[in-house]
Amino acid sequence: MKTKILMVLLALVIVALVAVPWVASYFFIFIATEILILGLFAASFNVIFGYTGMLSFGHAAFFGIGSYATALVLIHLEWPFLACLLVSMGVSAVLALIIGFLSVRLNEVYFAMLTLAFGMMVFAIAYQWRSVTNGSDGLAGFILKDFGLGLDLTLGNPSVYYHVVLAIVGIAAVVLYIICRSSFGMVLKAIRQNPERVSFAGLNVRSYRLAAFVIGGTFAGLAGGLIAPFLRVASPELLHWSMSAEPVLMSILGGTGYFLGPFVGSALFVLLETVITSYTESWMLVLGIILALMVVFFRKGLLGTVLDWWLEIKK
Amino acid sequence: MAGIGPALLNSLDIGLLLFIIAVGLNIVFGVLNIINFAHGALYMLGAYLAFTLINLAGMPFWVALLLAPLGVAIIAVVLDRVLLRFIYSRDVADSLLLTFAILLIINESVRMIWGSGIHVVQPPDLLAGSVELLGSPVSTYSLFVIVVGLLMLAGLWYLFNRTRIGRTMRAAALDRDMAEALCINTRLVVTGVFAFGAWLAAIGGVVAAPMRALDPGMGDKIIIESFIVVVIGGLGSFPGALIGALILGFIHGFGGRYLPEVNLLLPFLGMALVLLFKPNGLMGKGAHA
Numbered sequence: 001m002k003t004k005i006l007m008v009l010l011a012l013v014i015v016a017l018v019a020v021p022w023v024a025s026y027f028f029i030f031i032a033t034e035i036l037i038l039g040l041f042a043a044s045f046n047v048i049f050g051y052t053g054m055l056s057f058g059h060a061a062f063f064g065i066g067s068y069a070t071a072l073v074l075i076h077l078e079w080p081f082l083a084c085l086l087v088s089m090g091v092s093a094v095l096a097l098i099i100g101f102l103s104v105r106l107n108e109v110y111f112a113m114l115t116l117a118f119g120m121m122v123f124a125i126a127y128q129w130r131s132v133t134n135g136s137d138g139l140a141g142f143i144l145k146d147f148g149l150g151l152d153l154t155l156g157n158p159s160v161y162y163h164v165v166l167a168i169v170g171i172a173a174v175v176l177y178i179i180c181r182s183s184f185g186m187v188l189k190a191i192r193q194n195p196e197r198v199s200f201a202g203l204n205v206r207s208y209r210l211a212a213f214v215i216g217g218t219f220a221g222l223a224g225g226l227i228a229p230f231l232r233v234a235s236p237e238l239l240h241w242s243m244s245a246e247p248v249l250m251s252i253l254g255g256t257g258y259f260l261g262p263f264v265g266s267a268l269f270v271l272l273e274t275v276i277t278s279y280t281e282s283w284m285l286v287l288g289i290i291l292a293l294m295v296v297f298f299r300k301g302l303l304g305t306v307l308d309w310w311l312e313i314k315k
Numbered sequence: 316m317a318g319i320g321p322a323l324l325n326s327l328d329i330g331l332l333l334f335i336i337a338v339g340l341n342i343v344f345g346v347l348n349i350i351n352f353a354h355g356a357l358y359m360l361g362a363y364l365a366f367t368l369i370n371l372a373g374m375p376f377w378v379a380l381l382l383a384p385l386g387v388a389i390i391a392v393v394l395d396r397v398l399l400r401f402i403y404s405r406d407v408a409d410s411l412l413l414t415f416a417i418l419l420i421i422n423e424s425v426r427m428i429w430g431s432g433i434h435v436v437q438p439p440d441l442l443a444g445s446v447e448l449l450g451s452p453v454s455t456y457s458l459f460v461i462v463v464g465l466l467m468l469a470g471l472w473y474l475f476n477r478t479r480i481g482r483t484m485r486a487a488a489l490d491r492d493m494a495e496a497l498c499i500n501t502r503l504v505v506t507g508v509f510a511f512g513a514w515l516a517a518i519g520g521v522v523a524a525p526m527r528a529l530d531p532g533m534g535d536k537i538i539i540e541s542f543i544v545v546v547i548g549g550l551g552s553f554p555g556a557l558i559g560a561l562i563l564g565f566i567h568g569f570g571g572r573y574l575p576e577v578n579l580l581l582p583f584l585g586m587a588l589v590l591l592f593k594p595n596g597l598m599g600k601g602a603h604a
Contacts, residue, residue: 055408102587106594108407109350113546114590117583120539124579241539245415252412282427288419295413296401 002311017166021159033162035263035270036169037226038250042262043176044219045247050256051180052212053192054104055112057244058119061099062092062217064239065122066224068133071234074142081155082148085168085225092221093214095122100213105206116241123239138235142228155229165226172219177259179215188212220247249287252294255301264303320451322568328457330564331464332523336537337544338471338556339515345551346488346508347403349410353394355538356421357513360387361520362529363425366434376439376525384517391513395506403505418534426531438525456525463522467515468557475553484508488551543586549599558597 020032045059066088073084099118103111126133133139144155147164155161179185187208190198199205228234237243246269247262254265272290276283298305340354364383368374374382394417402409437443442459445452475481486494487504495501519537527533544563548555563582570581589597 113542117586121583282423284419285423288416292416
């Protein structure tokens with residue numbers, strides 16, 4: 001019964017998401033696009049943090065390099081958009097494999113610090129390698145010509161782009177969900193709870209951690225490939241550690257223990273930001289207070305807290 | 316190679332300033348097992364309080380050097396009692412997240428109170444000039460920073476090895492329950508250590524204020540630097556903090572001068588290299604988490 005209600009709720013949300021361009025103004029189409037892309041970014045991070053228990057502070061490296069990959073391919077090769085996204089995922093996967101290979105053997109704190117260091121190294125390269133990345137200005141002035149697969153889409157139109165993002169993020173979310181619900185995903189959860197036991201069960205914890213890290217990085221790269229045409233620029237800011245903090249915040253806000261938590265978190269994050277910045281410039285102050293309260297009192301995030309409360313009164 | 320002398324001196328003053336800041340982060344981690352992401356924000360508060368005391372209240376620099384860190388320590392006590400007490404018994408990730416929230420709160424409060432513009436603190440007249448050293452002019456303030464760094468180094472060594480307070484802190488770091496059984500008020504120690512760490516960060520902030528322009532992003536920069544220092548040296552290791560700070564000082568002092576095209580990359584490269592070969596840092600004793 002309860003799962004049925006939840007499924008209906010989910011279906012309603014999906015219908016509402018599809019309908020956004022027909023019922024809402026451009027402003028809200030932009031907001032919804034941003035929520036979807038950042039939601040995918042946060043969900044990719046949650047594979048590493050929420051499922052496997054590794055607090056990475058360099059996740060923006062994959063997001064940022066994905067955006068640069070798409071921008072560079074669009075500028076120099078003018079490939080269809082879908083091909084750009086695949087390149088973004090490939091580049092991020094390779095980078096995640098390298099950084100992950102070197103980082104996953106370290107414990108919690110050192111892992112966080114090493115991923116931070118690698119993330120900032122990528123940032124520093126993007127910032128100082130001007131001939132390729134155009135330095136602090138970033139890469140702009142690229143145009144989306146066609147989508148690929150013979151589809152005739154005007155990607156320059158925000159509502160068309162929104163639907164493309166919705167479709168891609170939807171597919172990516174389903175793939176991630178299948179991965180997380182598979183036996184592989186169960187092992188990841190077990191690693192978060194007790195790596196020693198998983199190791200005693202004969203599984204190689206390190207390679208599972210690495211696999212989770214690469215999967216997370218790859219999908220962050222996809223999110224990055226989607227954000228570049230949305231922002232119309234790929235800039236070093238997308239690689240900075242403060243960008244790495246965003247999926248952390250979104251996951252915590254929504255709930256790290258739930259697959260949809262990061263998406264709820266990104267919606268909450270972007271909507272709160274939009275509402276609060278229309279009243280006051282101190283959005284970060286409010287965010288800080290909310291985050292502090294969440295960490296101290298509502299460790300399960302908004303989704304987890306609401307679900308718990310709802311299941312409790314329905315009993 | 317006429318540039319080596321100044322680069323060396325520059326490395327030392329950056330390194331010793333970083334030591335003052337990073338050692339506070341390290342002590343807090345060593346005793347409380349929390350990573351204080353807000354440490355850089357406390358450093359910034361020290362600098363801004365000093366700015367207010369000197370430029371708006373007209374106090375001498377030396378009085379600000381005494382009062383501003385005390386003010387920051389009091390703020391730290393409030394933070395400890397209101398927020399941090401909930402998460403001391405949880406895992407390290409929670410402390411990272413909560414102190415990150417505190418960082419956001421402090422950063423934004425500074426922006427609200429002092430604005431996002433740049434503020435400048437003049438060094439006191441006594442330290443404003445330069446002196447001749449080995450044939451080249453050296454800013455007196457650089458020498459002052461080096462002296463303060465060495466004094467703090469000696470003071471901390473004395474505190475931890477020769478005084479009862481230092482031994483109490485070390486006891487609480489090693490075994491909280493045993494310390495409790497020996498009638499040590501660990502709750503007080505925890506608050507005291509957190510406030511002490513904040514005090515050190517703020518000393519760093521006041522000392523740095525006349526060298527660097529004050530802006531609301533200054534704490535974010537220094538926290539990353541401090542992380543690099545303690546990770547290179549080894550979390551929780553006192554000599555490690557010194558070694559890490561000096562290494563990073565040299566990376567900045569020489570890297571900025573001789574390799575400007577990759578200078579942003581160098582600190583992170585150094586940190587990554589150390590962790591790859593010594594996963595617990597140069598002086599780290601072993602896994603904590």
